[in-house]
Amino acid sequence: xxxxxxxxxxxxxxxxxxxxxxxxxxxAGIHETTFNSIMxxxxxxxxDLYANTVxxxx
Numbered sequence: 001x002x003x004x005x006x007x008x009x010x011x012x013x014x015x016x017x018x019x020x021x022x023x024x025x026x027x028a029g030i031h032e033t034t035f036n037s038i039m040x041x042x043x044x045x046x047x048d049l050y051a052n053t054v055x056x057x058x
Contacts, residue, residue: 014057015057017030
């Protein structure tokens with residue numbers, strides 16, 4: 001195998017999920033998309049969806 005050294009790309013790539021504008025895309029980030037999706041669900045299950053969803057960055 002080979003050793004591949006990765007610099008600060010390892011932080012910038014996942015950050016693009018939260019800020020797609022880093023890639024020149026004008027779309028909502030994963031946090032906004034997740035929120036909008038949950039808000040479209042039946043109100044009775046939203047609490048459970050929020051309780052079982054973790055988005056982490058940084």
